[in-house]
Structures are given as structure tokens and as C-alpha cells.
Amino acid sequence: MIYFFFFLYSLIEPPQVIAHRGFSGQHPENTMISFEKAVEAGTDALEGDIRLSKDGELVMMHDLTLQRTTTGTGNVGDHPWYGYIDGLKTKAEPAQPIPRLNDVFDLLVRPEVASNEQLYMIVDIKFDNPIEILDRLYALLEEYKEYASLQRQVVIGVWHHDFLDRTRELFGDTYKICFIGLSLVGARRKFLEQVDCLSVPFAALADEDGQQFIREAHDLGKRVFTWTINDVEQMVCAVAWGLDGIVGDHVDVMVEHMHHQVMSYSHEEYISYLDASTHLKHRRTRWYYYCVKKAMQWGSATYIGV
Numbered sequence: 001m002i003y004f005f006f007f008l009y010s011l012i013e014p015p016q017v018i019a020h021r022g023f024s025g026q027h028p029e030n031t032m033i034s035f036e037k038a039v040e041a042g043t044d045a046l047e048g049d050i051r052l053s054k055d056g057e058l059v060m061m062h063d064l065t066l067q068r069t070t071t072g073t074g075n076v077g078d079h080p081w082y083g084y085i086d087g088l089k090t091k092a093e094p095a096q097p098i099p100r101l102n103d104v105f106d107l108l109v110r111p112e113v114a115s116n117e118q119l120y121m122i123v124d125i126k127f128d129n130p131i132e133i134l135d136r137l138y139a140l141l142e143e144y145k146e147y148a149s150l151q152r153q154v155v156i157g158v159w160h161h162d163f164l165d166r167t168r169e170l171f172g173d174t175y176k177i178c179f180i181g182l183s184l185v186g187a188r189r190k191f192l193e194q195v196d197c198l199s200v201p202f203a204a205l206a207d208e209d210g211q212q213f214i215r216e217a218h219d220l221g222k223r224v225f226t227w228t229i230n231d232v233e234q235m236v237c238a239v240a241w242g243l244d245g246i247v248g249d250h251v252d253v254m255v256e257h258m259h260h261q262v263m264s265y266s267h268e269e270y271i272s273y274l275d276a277s278t279h280l281k282h283r284r285t286r287w288y289y290y291c292v293k294k295a296m297q298w299g300s301a302t303y304i305g306v
Contacts, residue, residue: 014239014257014258014259014262014263015225015235015238015239015243015244015245015246015258016044016045016244016245016246016258017042017043017044017045017245017246017248017251017254017255017258017259018043018044018045018046018047018122018225018227018245018246018247018248019034019035019038019041019043019045019046019047019247019248019251020047020227020228020247020248020249021034021047021048021049021062021249022034022035022036022037022038022046022048023035023037023038023041023043023249023251023252024249025230025248025249025250025251025252025253026250026252027092027096028069028090028091028092028093028094028095028096029062029069029092030048030049030060030061030062030069030098030099031060031090031096031097031098031099032096032097032099032103032104032107033094033096034096035048035104035107036107037251038251039107039113039119041251041252041255042251042255042259043119043251043254043255044118044119044120044245045119045120045121045122045245046104046119046120046121046122047121047122047124047157047247048060048101048104048121048122048123048124049061049062049124049125049126050101050123050124050125050129050133050137051063051064051076051077051126051129051133052076052077052129052130052132052133052136053076053077053079053080053081053085054077054078054079054080054081055080055081055082056136057080057081057082057085057100058100058101058102058133058136058137058140059076059081059085059098059099059100059101060098060099060100060101060103060104061076061098062124062126063076064076064077064128066079066085066088068091069090069091069092070085070088070089070090070091070098071088071089071090071091072084072085072088077130081100085098086098101123101137101140102140102143102144104121105140105144105147105150105154108121108149108150108153108154109144109147109149109150114147114149114153117152119153120152120153120154120155120176121153121154121155122155122157122178122180122199123137123154123155123156123157124157124180125137125156125157125158125159125163126159127159127160127163127303127304131162131163131166134163134166134167134170135170137156138170138171141154141175151174151175154175154176155175155176155177155178155196155197156171156175156176156177156178157177157178157179157180157199158177158178158179158180159179159180159181159304160304160305160306161190161191161305161306164177164179164190164191164194164195168194176196176197177194177195177196177197178195178196178197178198178199178225179191179192179195179197179198179199180198180199180200181199181200181300181304181306182200182201182204182296182297182299182300182304183204183296183297183300183301183304183306184200184204184209184210184213184297185297185300185301185306186297186300186301186304186306187200187213187306188213188216189306190306191306192216192217192220192222193220195222196222196223197222197223197224197225197244197245198217198222198223198224198225199224199225199226199227199245199247200213200224200225200226200227201226201227201228201292201296202226202227202228202229202234202237202238202289203289203292203293203296204226204293204296205224205226205241205243206237206280206286206289206293207286207289207290207293210293211241214241214242214243218242223244223245224243224244224245225243225244225245225246225247226238226243226245226246226247227246227247227248228247228248228249229246229247229248229254230248230249230250230253231279232253232257233277233278233279234246234279235254235257235258236273236274236277236279237277237279237280239258239262239274240274240277246258
């Protein structure tokens, strides 16, 4: 019995589309054009990473270092924004300047964007950041306190329980908090009851334990997201599992599938749509996800401590 295959056969609201580092499938990641084009394409949410520069600016950057995505070199934290990072461009074309989080906030508070009461952004704060990055985020949000919309638009994403404790101290219930991580064991132990939503890799959810985790979270009123979803077959699984959001690079594909195709189905078409998927019916695929999940649990416990 393939116990972890589709268990939902009533028509449900499909997962929200969450733009991974913006519309990164077509534009340089974590840049303003990537975020702007994601909004234009109809995403439900944005997701982006921040790093702390030497002079205390919150730089939109996934990596600890600059060299993979930009014309610069070295650690982000070893360089100032003013006079160095502000002059860099992306390696990916078309070459774009490197934005700061306040540039993205300026996008979010534009009247035409803020008027969409469903749109939000997950600010991903990696565990290898200095914890002081949270204090700088707090200070930046204080600069925008005249924009009440940011309180519903900004979701603070944390990987480490120390960051969770500090986030709760600084922000209380003002901003939603999202656990981002690799391990369901760590999520249950440290985060499940204390956060508003949880974002975990697809492989972590692709078995009976993953299905149980989704139910546990939903029973507590929490939302569950998964990443990085660029395969339509994985999107089908996310719909069937009743997930609340999928994080992916190709916003156009996700919007077409989640907003248009799935919502157009009759009940009978919806059942056929679920039954037609073979993604998790193959033993090799299930074994692959099992191995990935175990490796992620080990890595999370070893490097993150959860």
C-alpha cells in the first residue's frame, strides 16, 4: 500500500504561489526586477534572503559570499554596502544592481502593491547569519512603521531556535514567524507550536511521516509550505497533500497551474487529475526522497542543532 500517496479527493483551494528569490527562473535572483516581475506575474507571495553588510545594511543575498551571483568577492559581512556592494552587479544577465531589504520594502508599500491584501513576503534569515541581523531588521521596520501594511506583509523566516527566541523578543505578535528548515524532527521539537507557518523541502513531506506532519500543523492552525517546486508533478503532490504554499523559481508556471488550471476543474476532473500523477508511485522515486530526507535530518542536527 502506497500509504503516503494522495489522500485528499475533495476539491480544495490549491497552494499559494511563493516566488523563490523573486521570479528567479527568468531574472537574476534576489534583485528588484526579479521581485517586481513576480508581482506582475501574479504571485501570492515573495521570498528572499538577507545578509548583514559590514556597515549594517541588510543586503538581498542568499550566499555568505558575493562571488557566485555578483561581480564582487569575499564575504558579504566583510564588505560595506556604501562604496563596495552598492557598486556591484549580478553575473546573471541582464546585469542588475544588488538591492537592500529597504528597496524591497519600498516595493511592498507602493499603493498598487499594498492594496493587494493577500500579498506577503517571507524574509529568509539563514542560521549562519550573525544573530544581530534581527536587531537591524527591527530597526529597519521601525523606519517603516508609518506603513501599517508591512505588519501583514512581512513574515520573518528563521532556521535556528536561538533566532526564534530573539525574534519573539523583538517582534512579539506584531509579525508572523515562519520556520524554515530541513528536519521535521527539529520542526516538531523546537518550532511547531511557536510559529505561524513552516517551510520545508519537498522530500521531507513525501512519506507517511511527512503527511502526518502536515496534519499536525493544520490541526494547530499552522500553514505548511514546501520548496523548491519547479516540477509540475511535484505541484500535483502539493495540491493533493493540501499544502498552503509552494516555493519555486518559475512563477509563470506556478500561477498557471495553481491559479488557473487546478481551479478550473470540476470535481470529477480534479479526481482524475490526482489519479493521473505517477510521481510517487515509483519505488525508486520514493527511495530517493527517503535518502534525501535522512541526509537532511542528519545535516540539520549536525550543523543547525535541530
